[in-house]
Amino acid sequence: MKLFDVKLLTVTCEILAQKNILEILNKHGITGYTLYEVDGNGSKGVRGQGFKNEKNVKIEIISTEARLKDIVEEITRSLFSNFAIIVYLSDVQVLRSEKFI
């Protein structure tokens, strides 16, 4: 069983930024991602109480390092200043590398 090294990008942000993130992914030709609602705490305060609009969402994208770095750059530029958001990368191994380009 051969495994391939790729990267996993995790974006945790306020739910109202979800659309912006998905648009950026779309622009970069990414069609695979996983997302789910989470609560959280950070520099923009506790999130996840009260209205649905005040929840966070976590979006995970597996792809190549190069592609993900482009995406991280665009997210940084367009969303970091106005939204509650963090992003991080980590290493994962997958079976079908062609699925995650």
Place this chain on the structure above:
Amino acid sequence: MKLFDVKLLTVTCEILAQKNILEILNKHGITGYTLYEVDGNGSKGVRGQGFKNEKNVKIEIISTEARLKDIVEEITRSLFSNFAIIVYLSDVQVLRSEKFI
């Protein structure tokens, strides 16, 4: 504080394959796992809108590399062709290695 290197297997698949995955884990003697519902997008299209049956689930199993590779192989063989599913492995460090055999 001594930490031990083990592997984390993540399976993201359509919720109706959850039973199949848990049966495979069971067959391989795995009793520890964590799971939660997620939404997603991939080659089988957007998932998570509409009926509960059309959601995804993410199942995470921490164990030894050898054991997890066996599991990945069985999942590949029995589920990859018919279900919306991805699997990936990553490295994690745990305290009580005996808990994750």
Place this chain on the structure above:
Amino acid sequence: MKLFDVKLLTVTCEILAQKNILEILNKHGITGYTLYEVDGNGSKGVRGQGFKNEKNVKIEIISTEARLKDIVEEITRSLFSNFAIIVYLSDVQVLRSEKFI
């Protein structure tokens, strides 16, 4: 784009231990974390059916290795014997290292 290596601590535990974990984080000066409800299985049995109190929660904290090790030590000491709980560390890369101290 410069990335910094930091650690991600994941705590998966019964939901009634959530308060204890957050208090420990607070004591150690941690203000950033992400959390969400999950189901699971482990040495303390299947969790997530029935009452809300019988669910699990997953808490993720990105910070420096030193700080997270202190936290892991306190969690080990005060919660391991009485609660359904696992903890693990992994490597992640972030953009703004000052955000995760």
Place this chain on the structure above:
Amino acid sequence: MDILGLIQANILTPVILFFILGIVAARIKSDLKMPDAISEFLPIYLLAAIGLHGGLEMRNTGFSDMLIPMLIAIGLSLVFTLNHYQILRRLGKFNIFDSYALASTYGAVGAVTFSVGLSFLKNQGVESEGYLAAILAVLEPVSFILAIFLTNMAVSKQIQSKKQSLPEGTLDNNEKEIVEQNKTNLSKVLHESITGKAIVILLGGIAIGYLIGDKGFDSISIVFDELFTGAIAIFLLEMGIIAGQRLDDIKKVGVFLVTFSILLPTFNGIIGVLVATALGLSLGGAVMFGLLMASASFIAAPAVLRHAIPQAKPSLYITSALGITFPYNIIILLPIMFTISSMLHNLETPINLFNYLEINLL
């Protein structure tokens, strides 16, 4: 009232209008949707209410006259399933798996459709036999079990014939596993079908209704009777949204399947009305019997079929059952069947005619 008038009147009921609103919302890409918990709760509630209602009726009327209609319903459902398979496989050129999956989806019944049917009859001021809820419960698994059994047979035979054309002992592990798996599949599916939440709550509701009787029902009738139509309206909003999201997929299922999704329910439904009338069911009962035959399953089907025939494409059977047949059934076929049943019951019941004359003479 003529059929067209009845269809128009049917469209102007809250239940249908909320469904249409849901479709519109989905088409204009509105973010309107029901919270998951509500859309999971409502079918449980509706089935409990249907069950209770059926049980109460059966307590009053007994269930001795239920046996024949139930056996005939089962028989029809099996025959229809086989018929669907032949049409889909031969004329539609679908593969075995898709053919069996679709055949059983249309051989099975739709509990939501049944709810809408009840509210349609309520609106017309017409009653139906209580034991139809029991037939609904019994029909749920029947068609799936047949289809799964036949799929397994077909797969085994394929492997068998492959095996015979090869030197002995070369049947590889993989194929052995498939045969093995198919066997366990069938027993698992049987267990899952019978313990599936729809059947449990429906049969449980029937039993409870039967045991408590009208007096016991009093204390919960506001929840399980008076709120019923409003709850259906809310649920149909969500069904409309989901159906609306699938409308794009209709292009993908192809003209053949679209035609199938309209003609077959019409055929099955009208046969159902005729047979039920012949069996002596009431005007409303015959409509509901027809609806049982006409309806396709879209909530239970995926849960069963993804395990039993995972090779079949769910986009085919969900899209056609929910996106085409369901709206067609509740908007157009229900009034058609009602008209047919009215005509049949007026022909066959001279007493009605007599009453009619009498009233006019006095």
Place this chain on the structure above:
Amino acid sequence: MDILGLIQANILTPVILFFILGIVAARIKSDLKMPDAISEFLPIYLLAAIGLHGGLEMRNTGFSDMLIPMLIAIGLSLVFTLNHYQILRRLGKFNIFDSYALASTYGAVGAVTFSVGLSFLKNQGVESEGYLAAILAVLEPVSFILAIFLTNMAVSKQIQSKKQSLPEGTLDNNEKEIVEQNKTNLSKVLHESITGKAIVILLGGIAIGYLIGDKGFDSISIVFDELFTGAIAIFLLEMGIIAGQRLDDIKKVGVFLVTFSILLPTFNGIIGVLVATALGLSLGGAVMFGLLMASASFIAAPAVLRHAIPQAKPSLYITSALGITFPYNIIILLPIMFTISSMLHNLETPINLFNYLEINLL
């Protein structure tokens, strides 16, 4: 009844008391909260009920007399938004983004406030014009669209003037992108506003109510009419909890904004009552019209503004709208406006006076 007496009586209604209970629960840090699914479902339900009710009324009364009040409401809403902006920017010294965000939050309408207003009137035994629900739907996006348009203009102008002071061609990509983005923003926001779930369910409800009429409504009136006040009470418990959690933030928004959050709604609301009375609306209709003018948006606002004016701080507009204006409106301003409207309608309607004399003479 004098104003104070009316306020006191208003406080002692279940709806207001549940709201206060929610605030108390949040202040003592209780873990009491509604499940998310319930708090997402209730606004959908309330808007559907408001819409249905409005549609039913409009079917009875026609909507020819709706046009003038609606146009005037739109005009007032736009004028108020501009007025808010001037006050916030000049007197309050807020930056452009916060000023426009706040201005439009208060120019917009609050659907929950509207529900409470309806239940307040019900309690007083007073009716209101059904078409006000339609005005609610139309007013939803108007103020946001104006604010977003003006924000985009302001940003473009800034960039333009910066560009002119520089050698040609140095407008960097970043700025081009901002201009570009603002344009697409406006069209996106327009689409999102109009397809937003609140408007869709409200307009849908109105259409359905109009189409089904009282007879069609019968079957669902228990869900959409009789449960209405109880549902508001439950929803206000949750609103109280959320408002209570935000009370600490009130210190952060500053004295200026707190004062604004009370004075402006009062001013807008009373103008609304006067104008509506002049337009010939009924006692209750004038109160609801005033409430439309007075209310601030706190559910729709963040969803729209986070995309359209992401630079604005949501803590400002949510805290002031939900934490200050909403409680003030439903507890104090409603009775004030009701008293004013009662006085105006007694002055202006000699027939009432006549009735009064007649009754006393007989």
Place this chain on the structure above:
Amino acid sequence: MDILGLIQANILTPVILFFILGIVAARIKSDLKMPDAISEFLPIYLLAAIGLHGGLEMRNTGFSDMLIPMLIAIGLSLVFTLNHYQILRRLGKFNIFDSYALASTYGAVGAVTFSVGLSFLKNQGVESEGYLAAILAVLEPVSFILAIFLTNMAVSKQIQSKKQSLPEGTLDNNEKEIVEQNKTNLSKVLHESITGKAIVILLGGIAIGYLIGDKGFDSISIVFDELFTGAIAIFLLEMGIIAGQRLDDIKKVGVFLVTFSILLPTFNGIIGVLVATALGLSLGGAVMFGLLMASASFIAAPAVLRHAIPQAKPSLYITSALGITFPYNIIILLPIMFTISSMLHNLETPINLFNYLEINLL
């Protein structure tokens, strides 16, 4: 009606039958379950309804006669808790932590049990004193606080004696921390108990009911009164499912605890009925008072005890309280206590007898 007849009649009510259906569903491993949001919402709703109802009654009857029963209830609850501890520790040989946890679980009250009791009485056409809802609220924390206090005392003493047998200054940090922690635990638990959602919504409901009175309640009575029994039935379906899932664990808790879970509630409940009758409570009031004594907590208990006595095994106290005592209480003990209370109230109230004669003579 004899006890057996009453038990049988009780079983044939929707509430109990839905509970049994839930157990059956769990035993046959059906996938039937309520969405989480619904099972979280229903207890809030039930407690609000209980509270409102109690508050309305107290407004009519005053609460001067509430003090004595409440103090006696608190006293009994404390005495029972101590008694449970002795039995569990000495006879049952449980460790300190499990003994105190179980003792307080059975000393505490079950709000769901209370709801079922109210619906049982409604069914029998019997009223109960409104202030019992207030006693329910007050009893919630009492037993836990005692148990936690005593556990802390016991732990401190253990450490103390260990310390004395060692040279000074060797009490290590770990133990100091435990003592420290126990102190903070108690105050935290006190705060958490009193601000716990059950108490807040219950006391809040009582206050609101008291303030609004019957007239104010009118507008929400359909939600908080008429839907009550139906809502309990739905909630008991879910309770049945959860209890059914735990039936396997009953083997693990052992024969001693199973016996305890039946005998102690019976004993406490009958004492409760006797005492309440002696205090002058009505037939129904005495039954509810007995039920307060007999019921064990299974929703609040884990939330409190996991923090306060984390060493205790939740599988013990949840399984016995929910899996054994709850079904026993609502199915069998309620009719028993009702019969006893009926007998006592017929004996003690010559007026009733007199009425009886009078009616028969006329």
